[in-house]
Amino acid sequence: MPTASPVDLIVVGVYLIAVTALGCFMSRRTHTADEFMSAGRSLPGWVVGLSIIGTFVSSISFVANPGKTFSGTWLPFVFSLSLPYAAWVATVFFVPFFRNCGSLSAYEHLEKRFGTWARVYSALFNVMYHVGRIGMILYGVSLAVTALIDVPISTIILCLGVLVIAYTLLGGIEAVIWTDVVQSIILVGGMLICLVVLVMNVPGGVAGIIEGASQPLQNKLSLGSMDLSFAKTASGSSTFLTMLTFGFFINLQNFAADQTFVQRYFTARTEADARRSVWMGAIAYLPISAILFFLGTGLFVFYQLNGELPADRKPDEVLPFFIMSELPTGLAGLLIAAILAAAMSTVDSSLNSSATLLLCDVQNRFFRRGVQQVDGSYKADDKFDLRFLRLMTIVLGVLGIAVALAMVSSRGHMLDVWWKISGILSGGTLGLILLARFTKAEGAFGAALGVVSGVSAITLVTVAHMPDLPQWLQPVYSKLAPVRDLLDPLMAVVVGTSIVFLVGAVLSKRPKQLSA
Missing domain, CATH: 1.20.1730.10 (Sodium/glucose cotransporter)
Incomplete structure (x- = not known):
């Protein structure tokens, strides 16, 4: 060059x-x-x-x-x-x-x-x-x-x-x-x-x-398949719907989380x-x-x-x-x-x-080492x-x-490894923020279980599309074929964030329950 x-x-x-x-x-x-x-x-x-x-x-x-x-x-x-x-x-x-x-x-x-x-x-x-x-x-x-x-x-x-x-x-x-x-x-x-x-x-x-x-x-100039599906197409590319949904969640994650x-x-x-x-x-x-x-x-x-x-x-x-x-x-x-x-x-x-x-x-x-007491209050x-x-x-x-x-x-x-790890961990944060903003859920139990469930779902969808897994994990890859057939890997963050929100919303305590 x-x-x-x-x-x-x-x-x-x-x-x-x-x-x-x-x-x-x-x-x-x-x-x-x-x-x-x-x-x-x-x-x-x-x-x-x-x-x-x-x-x-x-x-x-x-x-x-x-x-x-x-x-x-x-x-x-x-x-x-x-x-x-x-x-x-x-x-x-x-x-x-x-x-x-x-x-x-x-x-x-x-x-x-x-x-x-x-x-x-x-x-x-x-x-x-x-x-x-x-x-x-x-x-x-x-x-x-x-x-x-x-x-x-x-x-x-x-x-x-x-x-x-x-x-x-x-x-x-x-x-x-x-x-x-x-x-x-x-x-x-x-x-x-x-x-x-x-x-x-x-x-x-x-x-x-x-x-x-x-x-x-x-x-x-194609914008992708217009099939109403979240799975990979026969050619291995994502659908228009998958890319649009994935983009919305990632961009919302930027703006909100x-x-x-x-x-x-x-x-x-x-x-x-x-x-x-x-x-x-x-x-x-x-x-x-x-x-x-x-x-x-x-x-x-x-x-x-x-x-x-x-x-x-x-x-x-x-x-x-x-x-x-x-x-x-x-x-x-x-x-x-x-x-x-x-x-x-x-x-x-x-x-x-x-x-x-x-x-x-x-x-x-x-640590509050940078806080000093002034007139009985903290500044x-x-x-x-x-x-x-x-x-x-x-x-x-x-x-x-x-x-x-x-x-x-x-x-x-290590760049590829980093993106996979960060993708797995990121779903929990947006889910928590959506849970806090759009519901009255409170308490650690429901939210924590939601994060664990959401991160687990992201991990499963991600692993389902990793054929180069070590030999001892190949049986896991084989068993995840239904997930692979149903969901594009881009949908991992969408599924994970949604699960954090839904599980947290259902299992978390509400203010009335906390005061009862």
């Missing part, structure tokens, strides 16, 4: 320095723990909305989404179509709920309903999830960029990780959000440049791409601004994801006509190859910067939200809290870098 020119490297270097400087500049406005976590609740809705867009579009999706439509169809776009439905539920039921709950943590209210275990389980899982995600993003973007700028992958991981830690550490959530705004603009600009260059190089432009992708033997999104609701000036930010992120992501998928389709038609793509090139490598092969000097550097921007806007959010959870749900909940020791947040930002960043470096040595194999 061609590598970046000196001019491209200068463009990338200037971008990294500028974004890091912007983030560090925000340290002037971060003097308290609350400002570190919520930016003083002073940001306009459009700024928060752009930040949400940056969080949605990771470097993995920037490279992988075009790869999906290059090698397949538009079925993954159905995932994006579920966003407006999830956004409606979030703006009606969750944005006002979280802003009025009195805590920056997305999980403190669970303790009041189901006990301490529910809060700790949800908070610590979310922290572990984001540490793994930081590692995955750093590894993924470094793997893509190392082929473009001919720098060792471990060096890219370390440099990118240190830069993000630096401005997140100093500027807090305000630095995260404002740098996300810049990164979102760079990201969208880079996508549009790539799209224009691609369209200009395909005979007939957009119409030529659509015509080439619509050929009967290609059927590249992920600290990175919930925390942004508090940074907005008003509840109306917070609602607008959700709608802005959800609606804007539809055309952004459509452009990314269209890039993949266009690349397929382009290389069908030109035939210059090396035979061993993987789908995820096609867009980077096009960037370095077809874009003019300087613009290629801008596209590399866009890929890095997508990574940085995800990593900084994970760092800040995870540090917030460790302060709210661990440090101040169990937070703000200096201690701010030091704790910054220390945790460093610790979490180092852990994320370590995970990324471990993925390098394992050649990415």
Whole structure:
């Protein structure tokens, strides 16, 4: 693959320095723990909305989404179509709920309903999830960029990780959000440049791409089977209904059960601004994801006509190859910067939200070393809290870098393992939050049994689709054939979350029963 020119490297270097400087500049406005976590609740809705867009579009999706439509169809776009439905539920039921709950943590209210275990389980899982995600993003973007700028992958991981830690550490959530705004603009600009260059190089432009992708033997624009089924099709792909349902649950999990999104609701000036930010992120992501998928389709038609793509090139490598092969000097550097921007806007959010959870749900909940007594009441020791947040930002960043470096040595194999484990554990959190928001259930027993049942169901559906299990587990795989025939693996989180909610709703005590 061609590598970046000196001019491209200068463009990338200037971008990294500028974004890091912007983030560090925000340290002037971060003097308290609350400002570190919520930016003083002073940001306009459009700024928060752009930040949400940056969080949605990771470097993995920037490279992988075009790869999906290059090698397949538009079925993954159905995932994006579920966003407006999830956004409606979030703006009606969750944005006002979280802003009025009195805590920056997305999980403190669970303790009041189901006990301490529910809060700790949800908070610590979310922290572990984001540490793994930081590692995955750093590894993924470094793997893509190392082929473009001919720098060792471990060096890219370390440099990118240190830069993000630096401005997140100093500027807090305000630095995260404002740098996300810049990164979102760079990201969208880079996508549009790539799209224009691609369209200009395909005979007939957009119409030529659509015509080439619509050929009967290609059927590249298909949105999947319209069968009313949640099972895999005969060809092994998911149905439209499965992808739409899966997308709704995952996007609702983001809006209602992920600290990175919930925390942004508090940074907005008003509840109306917070609602607008959700709608802005959800609606804007539809055309952004459509452009990314269209890039993949266009690349397929382009290389069908030109035939210059090396035979061993993987789908995820096609867009980077096009960037370095077809874009003019300087613009290629801008596209590399866009890929890095997508990574940085995800990593900084994970760092800040995870540090917030460790302060709210661990440090101040169990140790209270940062709390001092004033006039007979308790008041937070703000200096201690701010030091704790910054220390945790460093610790979490180092852990994320370590995970990324471990993925390098394992050649990415642990990435697959991580996603399976995180998928199994994640179902319980959304189920608990839905149970707390839409029922009057209380008490630990029903909720805990619901989580155990839901996580068990997710495990069964996941294992049912893992033919590469160790030999001693093959009998289990064989017995799960009915599950495999009935449910797509994407339905695991849907089934698990639903079981947590239903079991918890049926078996939990109600307020009247508790007072009787």
